[in-house]
Amino acid sequence: MKRIIVCLKQAVDVSQLKVDPKTNQLLTASAPKKISDFDKNALEEAIRIKEKLGEAEIYTVTVSSEDAKAVLREALAIGADKAYFVNDPSFQDVDTSATAYILTEAIKKIGEFDLILCGEASLDSFSGLVGSRLAELLNLPLIASVRKLTVEDNTVVGERTLEDAYETVKAKTPALITVTREINQPRIPSLMMIMKASKKEIVTWTATDLNIQKEKVEGKIDVIEVLAPKTERKKIMITGENKEEIAEKLAKALIQEGVVGR
Amino acid sequence: MSENKGVWVFSENYDLTLEMLGKGRKIADMLRTELVAVLVGSNVQEKANDLIKHGADKVYLVDNPALERFQSEAYLSVLHNLTANYKPDILLIGSTKNGKPLAARLATRLETGCIPDCSRLSVDEKGRLIGERITYGGNAVAKVTFRSKPQIATIPGRAFAKLEPQDRNGEVTKLDVKIEEPKTEVVETKPLETSSVNIEEAKVIVSCGRGLEKKEDKALLEDLAKILGGQLGNSRPLAEDRKWFTEWVGLSGHKVKPKLYVACGISGVIQHVAGIRDSKMIVAINNDPEAPIFEVADYGVVGDLYEILPALTEALNKQLQ
Numbered sequence: 001m002k003r004i005i006v007c008l009k010q011a012v013d014v015s016q017l018k019v020d021p022k023t024n025q026l027l028t029a030s031a032p033k034k035i036s037d038f039d040k041n042a043l044e045e046a047i048r049i050k051e052k053l054g055e056a057e058i059y060t061v062t063v064s065s066e067d068a069k070a071v072l073r074e075a076l077a078i079g080a081d082k083a084y085f086v087n088d089p090s091f092q093d094v095d096t097s098a099t100a101y102i103l104t105e106a107i108k109k110i111g112e113f114d115l116i117l118c119g120e121a122s123l124d125s126f127s128g129l130v131g132s133r134l135a136e137l138l139n140l141p142l143i144a145s146v147r148k149l150t151v152e153d154n155t156v157v158g159e160r161t162l163e164d165a166y167e168t169v170k171a172k173t174p175a176l177i178t179v180t181r182e183i184n185q186p187r188i189p190s191l192m193m194i195m196k197a198s199k200k201e202i203v204t205w206t207a208t209d210l211n212i213q214k215e216k217v218e219g220k221i222d223v224i225e226v227l228a229p230k231t232e233r234k235k236i237m238i239t240g241e242n243k244e245e246i247a248e249k250l251a252k253a254l255i256q257e258g259v260v261g262r
Numbered sequence: 263m264s265e266n267k268g269v270w271v272f273s274e275n276y277d278l279t280l281e282m283l284g285k286g287r288k289i290a291d292m293l294r295t296e297l298v299a300v301l302v303g304s305n306v307q308e309k310a311n312d313l314i315k316h317g318a319d320k321v322y323l324v325d326n327p328a329l330e331r332f333q334s335e336a337y338l339s340v341l342h343n344l345t346a347n348y349k350p351d352i353l354l355i356g357s358t359k360n361g362k363p364l365a366a367r368l369a370t371r372l373e374t375g376c377i378p379d380c381s382r383l384s385v386d387e388k389g390r391l392i393g394e395r396i397t398y399g400g401n402a403v404a405k406v407t408f409r410s411k412p413q414i415a416t417i418p419g420r421a422f423a424k425l426e427p428q429d430r431n432g433e434v435t436k437l438d439v440k441i442e443e444p445k446t447e448v449v450e451t452k453p454l455e456t457s458s459v460n461i462e463e464a465k466v467i468v469s470c471g472r473g474l475e476k477k478e479d480k481a482l483l484e485d486l487a488k489i490l491g492g493q494l495g496n497s498r499p500l501a502e503d504r505k506w507f508t509e510w511v512g513l514s515g516h517k518v519k520p521k522l523y524v525a526c527g528i529s530g531v532i533q534h535v536a537g538i539r540d541s542k543m544i545v546a547i548n549n550d551p552e553a554p555i556f557e558v559a560d561y562g563v564v565g566d567l568y569e570i571l572p573a574l575t576e577a578l579n580k581q582l583q
């Protein structure tokens with residue numbers, strides 16, 4: 001295992017996302033960004049493989065139309081050796097087919113690798129398509145939704161949980177793996193690791209550097225609208241002198257609402 | 263683009279195939295086109311008639327011993343071959359752990375779009391498919407449509423209802439397809455013990471989160487569930503971190519729509535709430551008055567679940583006498 005590439009998305013921190021109450025639009029532009037959770041698991045897994053095998057380079061690749069340097073620095077602090085940043089204003093609102101295409105061009109330019117790790121899905125768009133699309137474009141074996149990964153000389157073995165079964169799947173490297181959150185507990189970088197990371201390299205490429213064809217980033221889907229769902233809940237707080245009184249009031253309400261099953 | 267026609271459905275999961283036929287029938291009728299079920303496997307011929315009974319006009323049958331079990335490249339090559347030859351307008355693929363990567367790879371081969379996990383589908387005035395899906399961690403619903411064909415959407419389980427089987431006429435076409443060399447090998451499968459009752463169909467769910475201290479304490483919830491005629495649910499950390507359960511409710515788990523959802527010791531983080539939005543009524547019991555679950559609840563109780571639950575069970579017992 002010489003080189004592991006981790007596809008790392010800078011995602012909107014969905015837990016800090018606000019909604020405009022008048023229009024129900026999401027205020028994504030002002031929301032904080034972070035490394036997509038599953039991608040942190042992917043990076044952690046790469047580091048564990050490196051630690052186990054002794055020697056391996058870990059490269060991260062990020063595609064974004066916005067600034068993502070802080071996120072890339074964090075990845076370097078956590079343990080990536082080098083970060084590739086594919087940054088171009090024309091990448092705004094790209095869909096999964098375009099993202100996978102751009103990632104493919106970047107990975108081709110990086111050159112050789114043994115393993116590509118992606119998240120099962122990204123925190124914000126949660127589409128879960130880019131990893132599989134990338135595997136197809138690079139003509140690689142794919143093991144999706146892996147919750148345990150074992151790496152041997154030139155094979156990878158992934159355990160996956162399907163709807164009705166556990167499955168163990170084997171592939172030869174180079175291969176592409178998408179990971180679930182169960183696979184590991186990502187580490188938090190120490191101050192020393194953060195300081196060390198400032199010496200590591202971030203390579204920035206534009207669309208021109210990668211010879212990106214314009215028509216291929218135009219996308220295959222149209223987003224018509226993205227709106228917060230309207231939830232109209234009663235929000236009645238039940239209070240009382242003691243637990244018995246509260247319980248009685250709640251029981252009465254449930255029976256009156258007609259939601260008690262019997 | 264206009265040469266693409268027909269609504270197709272495929273899933274390696276048979277129930278999901280029937281559910282997609284239910285919705286597919288409506289879309290095909292709206293577009294005045296045919297509904298096709300793609301049936302892939304080994305010795306699966308006898309299912310073809312059942313697919314027609316459930317709404318299909320046509321069944322494309324690919325029967326081959328090499329297709330007995332799902333294998334990504336094998337199934338992908340079958341679907342690629344069929345879709346490239348017969349050019350469907352719309353293709354619905356079951357959004358399972360195997361189906362979703364299959365859809366993504368097929369869309370890539372066909373250089374087309376894919377909208378994952380559509381819980382609603384409609385057709386616009388131009389006849390384009392519109393899919394609705396939850397995004398931004400449950401904060402939003404996105405309406406998305408296509409610029410390319412075939413229009414591929416993946417469909418989660420229990421988003422749509424099966425049709426009642428009817429005696430209908432349909433056409434079964436058996437096809438021979440060259441199967442691609444697998445790139446991966448399934449070395450072992452073990453059945454997963456899943457709850458025998460489907461939580462998506464539960465009328466009442468009593469659900470616990472990290473507020474529950476020990477696994478045994480779920481008895482408190484079971485007592486309440488029993489009297490309410492419901493079943494248990496839980497948040498993801500109880501499965502993922504504590505391994506008390508194998509499944510969970512939420513964005514990445516089951517999307518439920520009971521009459522009553524009782525959330526006990528669940529903070530109400532957006533990813534959990536995304537799975538319970540369609541509940542008719544939500545009750546929250548949490549000892550933190552600031553817990554976000556109260557923002558999405560119809561009735562809230564600030565209190566210790568270890569005190570409130572037994573009292574509630576008792577009160578219901580009395581009042582239902």
Ligand SMILES: Cc1cc2nc3c(=O)[nH]c(=O)nc-3n(C[C@H](O)[C@H](O)[C@H](O)COP(=O)(O)OP(=O)(O)OC[C@H]3O[C@@H](n4cnc5c(N)ncnc54)[C@H](O)[C@@H]3O)c2cc1C
Nearest residue numbers: 471472473497498512513514515527528529548549550567
């Ligand atoms: C991409 C992604 C997908 C995810 N998908 C899901 C998903 O599908 N489903 C899901 O559930 N989570 C999901 N999560 C995790 C989610 O973000 C939360 O971490 C999780 O829902 C929290 O579970 P909880 O409410 O049980 O625990 P906590 O957030 O720890 O809440 C426990 C609550 O219990 C209360 N409590 C403690 N003791 C008591 C007591 N004695 N009596 C009453 N109340 C008490 C506390 O006040 C607290 O509010 C996902 C996360 C990510 C990043």
Ligand SMILES: Nc1ncnc2c1ncn2[C@@H]1O[C@H](COP(=O)(O)O)[C@@H](O)[C@H]1O
Nearest residue numbers: 007008063118119121122127128129130
């Ligand atoms: N813009 C991006 N840059 C780098 N990797 C990405 C990007 N978008 C998606 N990915 C990778 O693809 C995975 C699935 O993303 P998605 O299909 O958007 O849910 C993520 O977990 C990442 O590993």
